[in-house]
Amino acid sequence: MSTNNSRVNITKTEVLSDDWYTLNKVTFDFQKKDGTWETQSREAYDRGNGATLLLYSRVKQTVVLIRQFRLPTYVNGNPTGMLIESCAGLLDEDSPEVAIKREVEEETGFRLEQVRKIFDAYMSPGSVTEMIHFFVAEYTDGMRVSEGGGHASEQENIEVLEIPFAQALEMMNTGEIKDGKTIMLLQYASIHNLLRI
Structure with missing residues (x-):
């Protein structure tokens, strides 16, 4: 500290x-x-610092998100414990850029050459030391090298979702997307016109 x-x-x-x-x-x-x-x-x-990234396609007007079980949300009233999120992970002593490329490939199956950093944020500064580095990157179908899903050794059971951008924004409004980092990234994409609404 x-x-x-x-x-x-x-x-x-x-x-x-x-x-x-x-x-x-x-x-x-x-x-x-x-x-x-x-x-x-x-x-x-x-828990160390982390990184997160919004994958988006201007051509398809879609974003790639993931769905996975999050125990803390389950014990706090999320009936299934499943949460829709942007790709994210801990740095594990790598640079934020290296870490987020690794996490995106593990979780979604997309291999990225270029990512763009947009900002850093403390997500729960009253109790957690973690700072998250936020990124965005455009994807194409040709960048997909695997099905993704995360590492079984890390007990990750990740479902990959490709969602129209307009639908993802509506899912924030209905409460189907409740993850803070994901909401911040979707709002960034909207404010900066990365995709059309």
């Missing part, structure tokens, strides 16, 4: 869980606006 802010002094870090990823309890002194110091503690879930 970064400790270069002069208003923050981390005094203790305790590992609460180190099973799937790492959950730390961090105790720190924080200097308030009036100059006084206050001791606080927070839990921070560290």
Whole structure:
């Protein structure tokens, strides 16, 4: 964890869980606006940084998304636990560009030469350290080298979806698409006229 802010002094870090990823309890002194110091503690879930990408086709006016089971959504009221998402994955010590190309090929079967970075975002800064790097890339049918679906060794059971862009936007409105990163990418595509509505 970064400790270069002069208003923050981390005094203790305790590992609460180190099973799937790492959950730390961090105790720190924080200097308030009036100059006084206050001791606080927070839990921070560290899973590393990630990348996500929207695959789109101007010719077909479609996007490629995936559907997979997400346990946290299931325990929070998603009746099937299935979530429609943009391709994404952890960097695993690779650069964001290398990581997202790898993830797209594993998950969708499309091999990309070019990707375009559009922005970075913290998705849940109150509890998760992860920063996600956002990308877009245009695809053609000729870029498909496999069926995708993810790695069985990673317990990924991914369904690949090719959806008309207008339908994907409507799926946001109806709540069929509820994933934050996917909504951000679809809105970016709409605002920047990557595809027609």
